[in-house]
Amino acid sequence: MLFAFAALASPLIAPVDPHATVAGSAAQPEWVMNFPDGYYLSRNLVAVNDPTFASPAAVQEFSLNSQTTSTSSIFLAFNSATRAPVNSAGSLQMTYAGKTPGNASIVKTFQYPYRGPPQRFEATVALLTRGTNQSVHVRLYVLRGADIFTLASANVSSNGQWSQLNSGSFATAPGTDLSSISPAQVIFSAQGAYTLGLEVDFPGSMQIYISDLQLDLLGTAYGLLGADFAGHDMWSQDVYGARISLFVGLVAAAIGIGLGLVVGLMAGFLGRLVDEVLMRFTDMMLVIPGLPLLIVLVAVLGQSLFNVIIVIGFLGWMGFARIVRSQVLTLRERPFIEAAKAAGSGNMRIITRHIFPNIVSLTYVNLALAVPGAILTEAALAFLGLGDPTVISWGNIYQQAEIQGALGFTPPPWWWLVPPGLGIAAVSLSFVLIGFALDEIFNPRLRRRR
Numbered sequence: 001m002l003f004a005f006a007a008l009a010s011p012l013i014a015p016v017d018p019h020a021t022v023a024g025s026a027a028q029p030e031w032v033m034n035f036p037d038g039y040y041l042s043r044n045l046v047a048v049n050d051p052t053f054a055s056p057a058a059v060q061e062f063s064l065n066s067q068t069t070s071t072s073s074i075f076l077a078f079n080s081a082t083r084a085p086v087n088s089a090g091s092l093q094m095t096y097a098g099k100t101p102g103n104a105s106i107v108k109t110f111q112y113p114y115r116g117p118p119q120r121f122e123a124t125v126a127l128l129t130r131g132t133n134q135s136v137h138v139r140l141y142v143l144r145g146a147d148i149f150t151l152a153s154a155n156v157s158s159n160g161q162w163s164q165l166n167s168g169s170f171a172t173a174p175g176t177d178l179s180s181i182s183p184a185q186v187i188f189s190a191q192g193a194y195t196l197g198l199e200v201d202f203p204g205s206m207q208i209y210i211s212d213l214q215l216d217l218l219g220t221a222y223g224l225l226g227a228d229f230a231g232h233d234m235w236s237q238d239v240y241g242a243r244i245s246l247f248v249g250l251v252a253a254a255i256g257i258g259l260g261l262v263v264g265l266m267a268g269f270l271g272r273l274v275d276e277v278l279m280r281f282t283d284m285m286l287v288i289p290g291l292p293l294l295i296v297l298v299a300v301l302g303q304s305l306f307n308v309i310i311v312i313g314f315l316g317w318m319g320f321a322r323i324v325r326s327q328v329l330t331l332r333e334r335p336f337i338e339a340a341k342a343a344g345s346g347n348m349r350i351i352t353r354h355i356f357p358n359i360v361s362l363t364y365v366n367l368a369l370a371v372p373g374a375i376l377t378e379a380a381l382a383f384l385g386l387g388d389p390t391v392i393s394w395g396n397i398y399q400q401a402e403i404q405g406a407l408g409f410t411p412p413p414w415w416w417l418v419p420p421g422l423g424i425a426a427v428s429l430s431f432v433l434i435g436f437a438l439d440e441i442f443n444p445r446l447r448r449r450r
Contacts, residue, residue, distance in 0.1 A: 003427050007243035014239040016223075018392050021231040023222030024119020026413050030221045040116030041221040047110045047196045051124075051214035053078065054089035062092065062106040065197070069102035076106065084126040084162050084211040091128075091211040096202040106210070107143075107197040117185040118217040123151040123167035125198060125213045129158045131206035138208075140165055142187055142215070143195035149187050151215075156208075164212075188217065226415035228397075229404040237392050238419045244393040245427065248309055248378040253370035255313025257320055261363060264324025265351055269332055279325070286318045294377065298386045305388040312377050320366050327359050361442030368435035372428035379424055394420040 006013065016022055023044060032038040050058035056078040064071050079093040096102055129136050135155040142149045151167040188194070196215045200208055218231060225234040267278040294311055301307045331337065332355070340350050381387050382395025383402065397420045406413055 003242050003246060003423075003430065006239050007246045010239050010243050014233070014236040016233040016236045018232055018236040018240050020233075021218075022233050023227035023231045024218040024220050025227070025229050025231055026416070027119065027218075027220050027222040027227040027231070028413075029224060029226045029415050031224075033221055038221065042114035042116050042118050042217070042219040043221055044219045045110075045112065045114075045118070045217040047194075047215035047217075048108060048213055051212055052084075052087060052089045053092050053211055058090075059092050062108050064104060065107050066102070066104035069098065069104055069202075071104065073098040073102065074104050079209060082128065082209045084128075086126075086212070088126065088211040091209040092213070094200065094208045094210060096200075096204075096206055096208075098202065099205060101204065102202040103199065104202070105197045105199040107195050109193055109195045112188055112191060112194050112217075114219070115191060116220060117182075117188045119220045120182065120184050120218050121167065121187070122216045122218070123196075123214070124216075125152070125165050126211045127156050127163045127165065128161070128209040129156055129206060130160075130209070132158050132203055134158065134203040136203065136206070136208060137201040138165070139199040140167070141197050141199065143197060144187065144192070149183075162211075184217070225419055226413070228400060228413075228416050229406070230400075234415055234419065237397055238394075238423060240392045241394040241397060241420060242423060242427070244305070244391050245375050245378065245395075245424070248305070248312070248393070249371040249375040249427075249431075252309045252312035252316065252374035252378070253367055255310065256316030256370055256374070257363060257367045258317075259314065260317035260320030260366075261324055263317065263321040265328055265355065267321070268325040268328025269347065269351055269355060275325075278321075282318050282321055285315070290315060291377075291380065294381060295384065295386060298381060303386055303388055305391055308378060308381060308387060312374050316370060316374065316377075320362075320370070323362060323366070324359060327362065328355055331355050331358055361438070365435050365438045365442065368431050368438055371431040375424060375428060394424050 028038065028041060030043060033041050033043075049061060053059065059076055059078045062076070064074060064076060066074065073096060075095045075097070077093045077095070078090060080090045082091045082093070083089065084091065092106070094104075094106065096104070123140055123142075125138075125140055127136075127138060135157050137155050138153070139150055140152040142151060152165040154163070154165055156163045198210065198213065223233050223235050225238060227234055228237070263278050263282065267275040267282075294315060297311045297315075298308060301311065337350060337354060340354055345353075378387065378393060379395030379398070382393050383398045385399055387393060387395055387399070389396070397416070401407070401413075401416055406416055
């Protein structure tokens with residue numbers, strides 16, 4: 001019930017998109033920060049509360065700063081009509097009324113409260129210029145005390161189109177060696193106050209519109225179960241993985257049990273040539289190595305999720321078919337079957353009305369016991385790279401860990417490796433216990449023992 005709830009309510013209990021980058025590479029769970037090992041970890045942090053300028057209050061986050069130009073000739077205003085084409089609700093309009101070239105910055109001061117640096121950062125800004133035919137030089141920077149770090153710098157053309165700037169190389173003090181440290185470690189090396197600024201060099205009287213202005217610090221600790229090497233939320237991946245694994249297990253097991261039931265009923269009741277042909281074919285399928293055949297079939301048919309389900313189901317019926325046949329062989333000799341034949345019942349009626357109800361308990365029990373095998377098979381195929389790469393399953397999580405070499409790290413990222421394994425073990429154990437419980441319910445001998 002717990003895993004079924006997790007599968008059905010995945011969007012509610014894991015609202016973060018499992019494919020989205022939400023943290024730094026291999027970020028640890030946030031609760032590790034409560035222990036000594038997490039002393040130098042850092043959480044995600046955003047410098048701007050409303051980067052899309054959805055309301056006039058967003059403009060109040062920034063202040064105007066200029067050392068070479070009088071601020072009386074520069075005006076800041078909220079503009080709801082001019083919006084960037086992506087993820088924007090408005091813009092900050094910066095108007096320069098001077099006749100000669102000028103320079104000014106909009107700045108926002110924020111606190112960095114963590115002892116350790118972020119894993120990396122992303123700085124963006126969208127710009128549009130009007131009122132001039134010349135290119136405008138802009139610079140996005142971070143100020144820490146007397147140190148200034150340029151995150152992005154470019155000339156914005158006045159072609160009537162929005163220009164997007166992203167953080168790239170930045171300027172540091174001369175002689176700084178960056179071969180062994182990341183830009184995030186250089187800039188955010190200590191707790192304290194930092195200033196995010198956007199500097200504009202005005203060639204003359206003009207307006208510049210600013211939107212999507214943000215500095216996003218991706219920390220080294222995130223969420224309940226951390227992140228993988230691509231910064232994806234592991235809690236969301238584990239929850240959505242339960243959905244795919246359960247779906248594959250239940251559907252593939254149902255296909256296998258259905259085929260085994262049909263083959264066993266036909267072989268056991270009709271006998272003779274039908275029994276001989278079906279059982280020899282079953283024996284042939286039993287001696288073929290299962291996993292190599294699965295690998296070949298999935299590679300030939302394609303790596304879609306439904307191909308994986310069909311292949312697992314069509315290769316999982318042989319054992320149940322032999323069990324059903326053995327039960328049908330004993331049932332067809334019973335007096336009530338002879339009475340049904342004497343009353344003129346046809347083969348199909350006898351099978352559906354008299355034989356199948358007497359073996360339905362076997363169907364329930366074996367269906368429950370077949371689900372763990374289907375889940376493990378799907379995980380094995382996904383781990384080998386033969387699963388559907390577009391869906392998230394527990395097997396795919398292990399495949400990504402293998403591709404990134406997670407097992408080679410010391411210590412290995414346990415928050416990436418342990419939860420999917422526990423999920424596979426727990427859901428498999430659940431279905432095994434369900435199968436044993438159904439066997440006790442339907443098996444008269446077991447009921448008498450209790």
